[in-house]
Amino acid sequence: MKAIRRFTVRTVLPDVLAPLEQLATNLRWSWHLPTRRLFEDLSPQLWESSKHDPIGLLGEIEPARLHELAADQDFVARVAELGRDLHTYLTEPRWYQQTVTEAAPSAIGYFSPEFGIAAALPQYSGGLGILAGDHLKSASDLGVPIIGVGLFYRSGYFAQSISPDGWQQESYPVLDPDGLPLSVLRHPDGSAAQVALALPGDRALYARIWQVAVGRIRLLLLDTDIPENEDALRSVTDRLYGGGGEHRLLQELLLGIGGVRAIKLLTELTDADAPELYHTNEGHAGFLGLERISDLIGDGLSFDEALQVVRAGTVFTTHTPVPAGIDRFDSSLVRQYFSTDLLPGVSVDDVLQLGAENFEGGTDDTFNMAVMGLRLGQRANGVSQLHGEVSRGMFGALWPGFDADDVPITSVTNGVHAPTWTDPALVALARDRLGTSDTTTADWASEAVSDADLWSVRNSMRQQLVTDARARVSAAWGEQNPGIRDPAWFSQLLDPNVLTIGFARRVPTYKRLTLMLHDPERLRSLLLSPEHPVQIVIAGKSHPADDEGKRLIQKLVEFSQEPEIRKRMVFLPNYDIAMAQLLYPGTDVWLNNPLRPLEACGTSGMKAALNGSLNLSILDGWWAEFYDEENGWAIPSADSAGDSAERDKLEANSMYDLIEHQIAPRFYDRGDDGVPTRWVESIRHTLSTLSFELSADRMVREYVQRLYVPSAAAHRTISAERFAPARALAAWKSRVTAAWPQVSVTHVESGGVDAVPQVGDELHVRAHVNLAGLTPADVSVEVVYGRARENDRLENPHSVELVPSPSVGDHLAQFAGTVTLSRAGSFGYNVRVVPRHPLLASSAELGLIAVAS
Numbered sequence: 001m002k003a004i005r006r007f008t009v010r011t012v013l014p015d016v017l018a019p020l021e022q023l024a025t026n027l028r029w030s031w032h033l034p035t036r037r038l039f040e041d042l043s044p045q046l047w048e049s050s051k052h053d054p055i056g057l058l059g060e061i062e063p064a065r066l067h068e069l070a071a072d073q074d075f076v077a078r079v080a081e082l083g084r085d086l087h088t089y090l091t092e093p094r095w096y097q098q099t100v101t102e103a104a105p106s107a108i109g110y111f112s113p114e115f116g117i118a119a120a121l122p123q124y125s126g127g128l129g130i131l132a133g134d135h136l137k138s139a140s141d142l143g144v145p146i147i148g149v150g151l152f153y154r155s156g157y158f159a160q161s162i163s164p165d166g167w168q169q170e171s172y173p174v175l176d177p178d179g180l181p182l183s184v185l186r187h188p189d190g191s192a193a194q195v196a197l198a199l200p201g202d203r204a205l206y207a208r209i210w211q212v213a214v215g216r217i218r219l220l221l222l223d224t225d226i227p228e229n230e231d232a233l234r235s236v237t238d239r240l241y242g243g244g245g246e247h248r249l250l251q252e253l254l255l256g257i258g259g260v261r262a263i264k265l266l267t268e269l270t271d272a273d274a275p276e277l278y279h280t281n282e283g284h285a286g287f288l289g290l291e292r293i294s295d296l297i298g299d300g301l302s303f304d305e306a307l308q309v310v311r312a313g314t315v316f317t318t319h320t321p322v323p324a325g326i327d328r329f330d331s332s333l334v335r336q337y338f339s340t341d342l343l344p345g346v347s348v349d350d351v352l353q354l355g356a357e358n359f360e361g362g363t364d365d366t367f368n369m370a371v372m373g374l375r376l377g378q379r380a381n382g383v384s385q386l387h388g389e390v391s392r393g394m395f396g397a398l399w400p401g402f403d404a405d406d407v408p409i410t411s412v413t414n415g416v417h418a419p420t421w422t423d424p425a426l427v428a429l430a431r432d433r434l435g436t437s438d439t440t441t442a443d444w445a446s447e448a449v450s451d452a453d454l455w456s457v458r459n460s461m462r463q464q465l466v467t468d469a470r471a472r473v474s475a476a477w478g479e480q481n482p483g484i485r486d487p488a489w490f491s492q493l494l495d496p497n498v499l500t501i502g503f504a505r506r507v508p509t510y511k512r513l514t515l516m517l518h519d520p521e522r523l524r525s526l527l528l529s530p531e532h533p534v535q536i537v538i539a540g541k542s543h544p545a546d547d548e549g550k551r552l553i554q555k556l557v558e559f560s561q562e563p564e565i566r567k568r569m570v571f572l573p574n575y576d577i578a579m580a581q582l583l584y585p586g587t588d589v590w591l592n593n594p595l596r597p598l599e600a601c602g603t604s605g606m607k608a609a610l611n612g613s614l615n616l617s618i619l620d621g622w623w624a625e626f627y628d629e630e631n632g633w634a635i636p637s638a639d640s641a642g643d644s645a646e647r648d649k650l651e652a653n654s655m656y657d658l659i660e661h662q663i664a665p666r667f668y669d670r671g672d673d674g675v676p677t678r679w680v681e682s683i684r685h686t687l688s689t690l691s692f693e694l695s696a697d698r699m700v701r702e703y704v705q706r707l708y709v710p711s712a713a714a715h716r717t718i719s720a721e722r723f724a725p726a727r728a729l730a731a732w733k734s735r736v737t738a739a740w741p742q743v744s745v746t747h748v749e750s751g752g753v754d755a756v757p758q759v760g761d762e763l764h765v766r767a768h769v770n771l772a773g774l775t776p777a778d779v780s781v782e783v784v785y786g787r788a789r790e791n792d793r794l795e796n797p798h799s800v801e802l803v804p805s806p807s808v809g810d811h812l813a814q815f816a817g818t819v820t821l822s823r824a825g826s827f828g829y830n831v832r833v834v835p836r837h838p839l840l841a842s843s844a845e846l847g848l849i850a851v852a853s
Contacts, residue, residue, distance in 0.1 A: 011058050014070035019083030024054035025181045026086060026213040030118035031137055031419040033427065035082055042069065051578060053120035055181055090216055094143030100704060105712035109275035110135065111149045111259055111285035113251070114157075114240055117214055119578040121180055122156035123221070125240055125541070126506040127603055128319055130577070131383075132281055133214075134417035134603075138696035140215030141419075144704060147266065147275060149259035149285070151251060152177065152210050152221035157240045160541050160574045161476065166557035168542055168550045172239060177210060177223070185209040185220070185266060193269060195222065195261040197253060198341040205233050207254060209262045218272065220262045222254055241543065249329055252369070253337065256287025260295075277313040277711045279703075280377065282320070283327055283369035289314055289376035290343055290351060297345035301723055304730040307376075309723060312839070313715035315707045316377030318370055318409070321390050321600045322510070327369040331356070334367045359397040374398060374409075378714065378841045379707050382411040386624045387600040401849040405797065408842035412706065413622055414601040415699030418691065421607040423464075423585035425457045439610065440695045444687040451680040452673060458588070458612060458683065463496040465586020469537060470494070472572050472579070492567050494535050499667045501616070501659075502587030502608065504539040504575055507549040510598040513540065514552050516591070517559055518652035526656065527568040532664035535568045536591075537583060539575035580604075585611035589632070589663060592617035593655060595647075596637045597624075606694040612683040616658060618651070626693065631686040633658045710841070718839060729839050732778075733846065736835050742772035743779070745852035746812065748831050757827070763819040767802055767831045767852065770811050776804040780836040780843060781815040788828030802831070 013020055029035040039054045040047040043061055050056035069075050096104065112132035116124030124130060132148075139146045155172035163169055185193040185208075197205045206228040212219040224236040236250045243251075260278075267274045278288055289310045296306035320326055331352055338348040354375050355367035362368075374380055374395060382388035388411025392404045399407050418440045430442040433449045470493050474486050494500070507513050516523055516536070526534045538556060542549030553571065560569040572579060584590070590608035592599070592615065602621035609615060615632035617623040627634050635658065638650035666679050692698055718725045745767055752764035765783050781802045786794035802815035821827065833850040834843040 011061060011063070011066070013058075014066055016070050016076045017066060017079055019079050019086075020054075020058065023079075023082060023086060024058055025183070026090075026215065027117050027121070027181055028086065028089065028140070028213075028215040029054055030120075031417065033419075033424055034085075038078055038082055041075070051119060053118075055120065055179060059179060094141070094216075095701070096143035096145070096704065098143075100709070103713050104704065104709050105145070105276040107145045107147060107273040107275045108708060109149060109260070109263055109278040109288070110139075110146045110281065111255065111278065111288055112281035113150060113255060113284040115148065115150050115219060116577060117212075117219075119576050121212070122175070122576065123150065123153055123240065124577075125157040127601070128282060130416075131319075131414055131601075131603060134415070134420065134696040135281075135700060136214045136217045136219060137417040137420060138415070138700040140217045142697060142700055142704075143216065144700060144708075145273065146217050147263055147272065148212075148214065148217055148219035149255070149262060150219065150221050151237045151240075151255055152182075152223040153237055153240045154223075154225050155239045157541070158544060161479065162553070162557055162571065162573045164480065166554035166561070168553050170544050182210040182212055182221070185211050185262075185269065187269065193262075193265045194226075194228070195258045195265065197258055199233075200336050200340055203230070203233070205229065205236060205250065205254065205258075207237070207258055207262075209265065218266070220259070220266065222258050222262060224254065245329055246333060248327065249333060249337065252284050252327065253287055253342075256285045256289075257291040257342070259285065260288050260291040276715055277315065277708060279315045279317065279708075280373055281317050283316075283318070283373040286316075286355075286369050286373040286376060289372075290346060290354075294343040294346050296723075299723075301726065302730065303346065303350050304734065305723065305726045308726040308729045308733075308839075309715070309718055310376060311378040312718045312726075313711055314377040314379070315703075315711055316373040316380040317383065317412075318373070318380065318391055318395075319383055319600050320370065321387055321394070321598050323394065328363075329355075329367045329369075331365045331367050359400065361397055370395070371398065378845070379711055380409045381707065382409060383601040384413045384622050384625065385411050386597055386621065387411060390597050390600075399844045399847045401851065402844045402847075403794075403797070406842075406844045408844050410706070412699060412702050413625065414603050414606070415694055415696040416603050416606045416610065417696040418610055421581065421584060422610050423457075423461050423581075425460050425464075426585070426611055429453060429457050439687070440691040440697065442687075442691070444684050444691070449684075451675050451677055451684075454612065454680050454683055455675045459496070461585040461611065462500055462588065463586075465500065465537065465582050466494040466496045468579070468582045468586075469570055469572060473570060476573055489567060493570060494537070494567065495533075498533050498535045498568075499589070499664055500587050501534060501536045501589045501591050502538075502583055502613070503536065503591045504580065504583055505592075505602075505604055507540045507542040507552055508546065509548055509552070510595045512593050512595065512648070513538070513549075514555050515593045515648060515652050515655070517556060518648055519656065520559065522653075522656045523559075524565065526659055526664070527565060529664070532660075532668050533568065534659060534664060537570055537572065537587065539572040539579060539583065541575055580607070584608045584613065587613050588667060589613065590615050590617070591655075592620075592623065593635060593651065594618055594620055596620040596639065606690075609686050609690045609694055612687050614663075614682055614686060616655070616663065622694070626690060628689070630682055631690060632682075633662060714839070714841065725839060729837065732837060736774060736778055737846065737848065739772040739774050740835075740848045740850070742770065743774065743833060743848075743850045744770045744772075745781075745831050745833060745850055746770050748852050752818070753821070757821055759821055759824055761821045763821060763829070764816070765802065765819065765829075765831065766805070766814060766816045769813050769815060769833055769850075771813050772811055776813055776815070778836060779833050781831065781833050783817060783819055783829055783831055785819055785827065785829035787823075788826040792828075794828055 046057045114124045114129030115132045116130035117133040158170040161169045192208045207222040207224045210221040225234045266272050292310045293306040338351045355372040357366050382391040391409045392407035422439050430439045431437045434442045557571050584607040590605045590613050599621040605615045618635045636654050638647045641647035747768040749766040753761050782799045784799045786797035802817035805814035831852040
């Protein structure tokens with residue numbers, strides 16, 4: 001038969017094993033080791049063949065085995081105990097309930113186009129999705145009340161294989177949701193709950209709502225592959241990042257608008273609290289703000305009034321360090337989709353204005369999703385300190401006249417979920433020697449853990465990677481050469497005693513997968529060194545439409561297949577969570593060599609560090625703020641090189657030099673006991689200083705304290721008294737914006753400083769300001785001062801607010817104040833006027849400024 005219909009039949013569990021159902025369907029098992037061990041003990045063979053998927057295992061296990069286990073009192077007791085443990089985990093107060101004040105939001109909507117939670121639910125392509133999955137896991141562990149929203153992609157991203165000539169090949173296995181840890185959100189009568197979006201041509205897009213239990217977190221995934229849709233629309237959620245512009249637009253309309261509607265259905269049908277704020281993880285979900293505006297217009301607010309409410313309750317995170325990485329659509333296409341009944345009460349011109357690139361350097365007739373995200377979110381952040389700086393420069397045109405430091409985009413450095421990414425062997429060492437299973441807070445400096453202990457665990461993790469790599473290469477060979485035995489040299493692929501460098505990530509060109517090949521002979525000498533050999537394990541997927549990325553993979557594969565090289569260098573196909581969980585711990589050094597500053601964060605190196613691996617990286621992303629000369633090595637950036645080729649040459653040579661003269665000699669410098677004491681010292685230091693800082697627990701706490709709580713407070717304030725503050729703020733913004741072209745600093749007077757200024761002198765400043773009909777309460781007049789640099793630039797500027805004096809005329813007002821000269825050197829200052837209102841989160845929020853000329 002050429003085609004068959006597929007569905008999954010779930011097993012019937014004996015009553016005493018009934019808790020296995022909840023243990024399998026709640027994805028907490030993906031990071032809870034005792035639960036994973038329980039499922040492994042059901043059937044070690046099926047656990048491996050199911051790729052560590054409890055649902056798949058239960059679908060294959062023989063009833064006789066279940067009855068055998070039901071008669072095993074010890075096993076039944078384990079099942080019952082883990083069932084009780086899960087219940088306690090789901091219900092007991094945790095960090096959020098114990099430490100966060102009443103001002104904290106009762107619920108938070110967290111929207112992302114992808115979620116990487118477990119290999120058994122392949123709904124991710126790379127770092128963005130893994131970050132979103134880790135965010136949910138840590139939110140669950142901390143008790144943060146998040147509702148996640150995404151799409152259910154029937155074919156996920158894609159499965160990767162490598163052809164004999166090294167070319168990436170993609171396949172799209174269709175997922176059966178009945179065989180996944182999903183359940184349908186249903187009405188009381190049992191019918192599936194659905195959302196619907198009005199489309200051009202009197203059509204509609206329907207989606208059912210899958211629910212995923214991620215510990216304490218409920219994740220909603222929208223699926224269009226249902227009979228209610230015409231054939232062309234059933235494929236809207238076919239693949240992650242697939243299709244052209246209109247297909248992507250439909251996905252993002254569904255994610256944003258449909259996602260908010262799904263949450264509304266959830267709160268109607270369950271006891272879930274409605275979100276007080278929404279967190280948009282990258283611009284893909286930005287349309288969620290428009291759905292909320294439409295709802296508020298239905299409650300009697302104008303568009304501008306509703307916009308104030310939505311902004312107050314929205315956090316926007318950008319992950320993109322380059323304009324090319326932002327989703328942009330033709331304005332005509334957006335107009336077509338919003339010239340419908342899609343959003344009642346919202347005009348298409350108001351929609352287009354939110355995404356318009358109507359600023360210096362923008363492109364006409366373009367709708368920019370990141371720009372809309374920033375205009376709809378009162379609080380925004382990048383994902384590392386350096387990325388925050390890059391983002392303030394990249395989006396600075398939205399706030400013309402403001403220095404980059406004043407652009408209202410902060411940063412929260414990403415983190416990774418330690419229980420997911422820390423190898424069980426390291427967890428066991430912490431438990432046995434330090435009395436804790438929390439490796440992020442363990443005292444790794446303690447003498448209770450010896451150097452030999454640490455080195456033994458590191459050796460076991462490297463051996464584990466070698467074993468897994470050999471198995472994966474063998475499996476790939478078997479798929480391409482059915483019935484033909486593995487080549488003999490496969491058994492010698494990699495060496496568990498050799499310094500192992502890892503490199504794995506998506507393969508856009510800026511990540512420079514093949515920088516290591518810049519000088520093939522130099523690399524060959526490192527790999528084959530008789531005294532200090534090196535081996536490299538590489539993995540990563542290129543986007544199906546990125547032929548240049550595929551060529552990079554091919555170039556690397558071709559080199560790795562040379563007979564003298566192939567035992568020391570391997571490309572592992574189909575990079576995913578399951579591979580990564582062995583790859584990060586198994587590498588001694590994690591390599592990262594992007595073009596600085598194009599790596600927003602780079603969380604792969606974080607996962608390696610949590611396992612005691614040392615990083616070798618360009619000072620980009622998280623490494624730029626955490627490198628301390630002991631936790632790894634920094635590849636010097638050749639930013640001043642004449643061209644890209646020269647830059648690649650200089651940085652590649654620096655990388656080779658570090659490996660040859662510092663890294664490899666330290667790794668092989670062994671004592672009489674075979675332990676590389678100096679290397680282990682760096683391992684111990686890395687675990688002690690980075691484990692908590694790089695954890696998603698730290699990241700989520702930071703989001704709660706710095707962004708979620710203030711956003712919830714702002715949303716409550718602006719929504720009080722039937723949105724009276726929102727109405728007043730919208731009217732105030734309109735009045736200030738209309739008057740601002742005439743606002744100016746007409747004259748600045750200064751005095752009080754001696755002819756030869758000295759530290760401690762006081763500079764008295766008086767500014768005359770034309771308020772153009774505004775009142776002194778509408779503005780903040782500030783002296784901005786600091787060390788003067790070239791091009792009228794102030795280094796590390798500070799500000800002092802001037803206070804109003806008696807007015808001079810109908811429109812003129814005076815403001816005065818004092819600046820104390822606190823340090824020697826070149827000094828500069830100026831006076832600026834910015835809008836002021838208690839409901840603004842930043843003085844730059846309106847993008848209005850007047851500066852003394």
